[in-house]
């Protein structure tokens with residue numbers, strides 16, 4: 060997704076500015092020290108809310124509890140719309156293909172509910188655009204467990220790791236963390252020519268005015284005696300706000316209903332292979348997975364980990380020739396240092412770095428890593444095991460290593476376990492270790508995704524009327 064970033068819609072006031080609800084957020088806020096985030100505490104706030112307020116909207120980071128203020132803060136009859144009403148509206152918007160220029164693509168087309176709001180198929184990148192024949196650069200991430208990542212920072216203090224030292228860049232949304240807030244993010248696919256392909260805000264508003272839920276939108280959000288649908292700025296603001304509310308709804312986006320969650324609740328046992336996989340996952344000398352995909356939270360009162368620390372790393376993932384932009388041998392998607400993200404292009408030390416994704420529901424994915432180059436978990440795990448002991452397998456015979464990164468940036472590629480070979484030159488993970496790791500990763504699948512494809516039926520995206 061190459062869409063614009065930055066708060067360019069929210070700049071004009073008055074808007075339904077979304078501010079922090081301090082009572083709920085006191086823990087999260089107290090840890091944001093002049094842009095430096097302390098992981099342990101920030102995550103505790105999230106998980107604590109997830110645990111004790113299952114029916115409420117979640118707020119996990121300093122900028123993420125939606126509270127409405129300003130001109131549009133009141134809806135019909137001067138009442139603030141309820142969270143439930145906004146979530147219901149946001150869900151309709153998320154599943155509405157009539158908001159795309161093709162009439163065939165909703166948010167849910169790429170972020171499929173039956174696949175943990177990740178891609179519905181094994182394509183590395185999803186088609187989109189006016190004729191549904193455009194392709195962006197990156198694999199569609201799962202939207203589960205994305206509620207409130209920390210805002211992007213270049214200087215992240217990781218309490219669980221690195222002895223509380225600066226661990227470098229972390230946080231933000233998308234593979235390169237270039238946007239912080241869900242409502243800012245939601246505008247990007249709507250305007251991206253390779254995705255929903257609207258020409259501008261007026262185009263989006265015109266489509267929403269014709270949507271089946273337009274009357275509901277108007278009734279819920281208009282001030283007495285006015286029609287919100289007459290106000291373009293108001294429509295865009297509320298639309299993005301409704302999507303943001305929806306993306307924080309626990310039942311769709313963070314049910315914490317996997318076998319692993321039940322294990323943490325003391326209601327399930329791990330099998331012998333799952334247990335072995337869990338040990339390898341956590342062992343700093345073997346899988347070392349938990350270093351970047353934490354399997355526990357640092358606090359004794361917080362239970363549910365998200366399996367990402369939102370930190371950035373360069374893994375040297377192989378180039379994917381199936382991505383159209385890669386036909387140009389001089390083109391590289393370098394993540395944090397560009398070209399999609401623009402503000403860190405003078406930081407060569409960040410080139411090749413992408414944000415660690417959550418591993419929850421990873422077993423239902425069929426394309427992996429930012430460029431979707433792999434199509435099975437086994438391939439991913441084998442890559443971790445043998446990237447540096449058998450590089451030909453991954454980059455081709457006689458080919459240079461790390462072939463999706465110009466040689467001058469190869470020093471950025473992570474060399475810790477599991478990549479670092481054993482002193483005898485052997486991989487740290489055996490084929491059996493890989494089986495066990497896979498067994499463990501299977502325990503991270505939410506209950507509703509175990510019985511496919513039935514959950515999809517309710518939520519399938521069909522072309523808008525008048526579109527083939």
Ligand code: HEC
Pocket residue numbers: 060061153164165166167168169170185186187195197198199200201202205231232233234235241244245246248249253254255302399
């Ligand atoms: C054509 C497929 C496609 C469509 C349609 C689409 N997305 Fe995405 N989405 C992506 C891709 C690809 C990314 C990763 C972009 C990047 O890293 O640059 C992404 C990223 C995201 C993220 C950030 C996730 C993270 O890991 O931080 C959110 C949130 C999101 N999309 C929500 C939406 C919403 C809301 C809509 C509809 C308004 C939507 N998407 C429509 C493909 C799509």
Ligand code: HEC
Pocket residue numbers: 340346347348349350351352370371372373374376413414415416417418421424426427428429430436439440443473475476477496
């Ligand atoms: C140094 C940090 C680090 C370590 C250690 C690490 N990962 Fe990752 N992981 C990442 C990053 C960063 C990405 C995304 C890289 C990209 O797409 O370029 C990733 C991606 C993945 C993916 C792909 C998920 C998706 O949605 O596409 C899987 C699966 C995965 N890791 C599993 C593991 C396992 C299992 C281990 C241990 C054997 C492990 N990781 C160790 C940082 C790490």
